[in-house]
Amino acid sequence: MSVLQRKLLRELRQLRGQVLAIGLVMVGGIGMLVMALSNYDGLADTRTRYYAEHRFAEVFARVKRAPLPLTEAVRAIAGVREVAPRVSGFVNLELGGYHEPITGQIVSLPAPGEPELNRLFLRAGALPDADDEVVVGEAFAEVHELRPGDVLTAILNGRRQRLRVSGIGLSPEFVYQIRPGDVFPDFARFSVLWMRREPVATAFDMDGAFNDLVLTLTREARTADVIDALDVLLAPYGATGAHGRDLQMSHRFLDTELKQLRVMTVLFTAVYLTVVAFLLNVVVGRLISTQREQIAVLKAFGYSRWEVGLHYGQLVLLMVSSGVLPGLALGAWLGRGMARMYMDFYRFPFLDWSLRPEVVLLAFGFALAAAVLGTVGALRRAFAMPPAQAMRPEAPPVFHHTLTERFGLGALLDPTARMVLRNIERRPLRSALSVLGIGLGIGILVMSGFQHGAIEEMIDVQFSFAQRDDFAVTFAEPTSSRAAQELAALPGVRRVEPFRSAAVRLRHGHRSYRTALQGLPEDGDLKRVLDTRLQPAALPAAGLLLTDYLAELLAARPGDLLEVEFLEGHRRTLAVPLAGTVHEYLGVSAYARRDYVNRLLGEGAALSGAWLALESGARPGVVAALRERPRVAAVTDRAAMVQSFRDTMAESILTFTLISALMAASIAIGVVYNASRITLAERGRELASLRVLGYTRHEVRALLIGELFTLTFLALLPGFLLGTAMCWLLVQGFVSDLYRVPLVLPPASFALAGLVVLAATAVSGLLVRRRLDRLDLVAVLKIRE
Amino acid sequence: MHAPAHTASGSRELVFRAAGLTKVYRMGDVEVHALRGVDLELYAGEFVVLLGASGSGKSTLLNILGGLDAPTDGRVECRGHPLTGAGDDELTRFRREHVGFVFQFYNLIPSLTARENVALVTEIAPQPMAPEAALALVDLTGRMNHFRAQLSGGEQQRVAIARAIAKRPDVLLCDEPTGALDSATGVLVLEALERINLETGALTVVITHNAVIARMADRVIHLSDGRIAGEERNPVRAAPAELHW
Known part of the structure; x- marks a missing residue:
């Protein structure tokens, strides 16, 4: 050597000490990078394999009722490889001992010889052998501890029917198991059930017919062409328009999630890289x-x-690389844990998680990049x-009276405070860099706590302020307004607000978007639309209101004419004015008055469902009564759905917040500790001189620690601004038609970030205090500065 | 007492020739004229003392001779090779192969032991002596494995001298080598320098503001305000042990 x-x-x-602090920062940065990347890779790889092995369909279509022989015509469409006609529909379920409303989506399994698209993965048991056997979704089975052989009751076509669980299964079609129209999964109150075709067909009156079609395509097929051909073919059978995977509910959520993970990875990596590079710059520069x-x-x-x-390059590399391996290990461990946690929401039968060599290389690259940049x-x-x-020694620093002194406030400062301030002022660039470094630490702390507050705000606005019903009841088919009167007559129902919802395709210029047009009651109180200030907005007598994000997507402004194509009923296409926009965080929709929607559809006062408000204590009775009604396809309990979402999310949000807060804190400590060590190294002689002159330990400590705290206090405001800017970037990256995350930063998150950094300063102060107390006065003075 | 190294100037080998050296520093808005036209010739085997008050420009001159700094104007050559205008690589090679430095504050690397501080130089020099041999020359064989913090000022300076001579330099440049030492310790250091000068025949240049030290030189050059103010030869070199201050 x-x-x-x-x-x-x-x-x-x-x-x-400093190497450890830099290592800590690197562990934080690399841990975050590896966690995000390996989590993303794990989920993406798992999805790819699952889709391929279980033959997830590529085109989906629904019709009211079409004869089975039509499948031959579908198969003849150029580009179609396989066609699986199915029967599916919604039913109410009952489970012994569970009194909440449960919605089931029954999907028929292929008959022998038919292509097995969206093939089931059986976690336990077997496929149904008899007409009264079902496979139930894994998430639902877990919540209710169902096992093969257990029994549940379905109300099929008004008839109570006992169904025996033959197996527990998963399908690539329902990775995100969610009731249509809902935003959050509710595993306790919604399940997919798979049965043989005949019993389902009988129950839904589909003998010799199908109402659901899934296809796979040949390699060279163009999805859009197949969809067009399919729409033409299925139009006479009450089709609502075929679509590709992009509009398939489960895929869409999963895809959005993966895209956001990607955004987060890029953003967090960029922020951490900047912070780490910056820190190295300060530390190595001073070293x-x-x-x-x-x-x-x-x-x-x-x-x-x-x-x-x-x-010196080697010195830097060794310092930096000290954090690479622990960071990799930590990131891999957390990434795997995160991926497992994601599987609470996204139900995959397996997790293909591995630490790719590219990720390892990237981690080293990250360290190297930070080292080089910094x-x-x-x-x-x-x-x-x-x-x-x-x-030659560095040019002696030039001291000035501080700003405070020049403003004539010098008398307010004791000598210690004056020395602290002059020290900070004499090297404005260096002080500014320290402040910026600590500020970045505060910024990522603010960012790490951002998600939780934002989700709470979304839930609050959407499910406490905009939507205030106890139950949302959906009818199997549009129904006359008598149904609302019947609901109102149920004992314990305080208020009923009927709505009409219809699938539409909106067009403006060359842009189009498929969504639901919701007709709301004129004086509704249970479901309100909100303006940009989140205040309830009035529904116009004519014209539509669009979610502002949808209006942007369509490039439509109030007053513009939209082309509205109804995908049901008479499939009318009309020009309708855009009356205004409403603000929503979740989903995108079109709203109008119910009577207006009925008029557009050319129908009487038909309803799709109703929102109910209940008297307290009336729930069990209402649930039981609703079960008896064959026309009620689904009952959504808003509060229970939100609660279940919170329960499921709580763990992952908490974990994520904790992890990122820890990493941010490690960075903050790294910055402050390094700043203090370097200050000590630079000023050891001066501080020792003061001791020689008769200053007490306590007074000398006050100088150094006072400087540290002053820097930290100076960093608070810039840190909060940086944090807000980082959150803004995150929000921009997260925008999708499924949801827009609001930039809500409660004062508590700033306070927490500030407190963590102040605590880090105190800890650093304690650590350097030990060194300060052990200063060898004579030795320090003998060494030339 | 020793006889002067060389008496007949015709037999002396010229090491440095400097002509019209000036050096101007800029300190903020102020121009500092450290050297204002210095002409100088230094010969092999000589022991030269550059005497001057602080600010007289002696350290600047030493740095320029050692290839650490470049003059603003004028020329320096070493054994016929110009140092002025030489690139960094050439100057680095010049220092690596030919020059040994001794600094007032020793400048030992604190994280290295005495032997390692010497090895720092022997590892890159073309024909070095063993670090142990260099340390033996300054009577520090017993302290080889000590770190800077474990050595006294005089010992540190002797390590610095061993470090400077271990490469067998043609030129030994010493900047206030006794400046931070008491008289007795200073004498030990000067004895080491003298021994090296006699045993290796290296041109030894010592700068100091301590006029007493001038008595051990072959030649004394007075610097004042960036100019050579005078030059004298000692007919007889005093032994360091005779010096007191």
């Missing part, structure tokens, strides 16, 4: 300036610029510093 290498190792040991003389000596004795540059300046200085100049 050469002497220079030995010097390197000894100095690393001597700098172990090199404290080593000026050593650099000069090395050069004086004939070490070349390259040798000196390389020496230290190229300092290394260049070491490289270029002329030896004679390096030999």
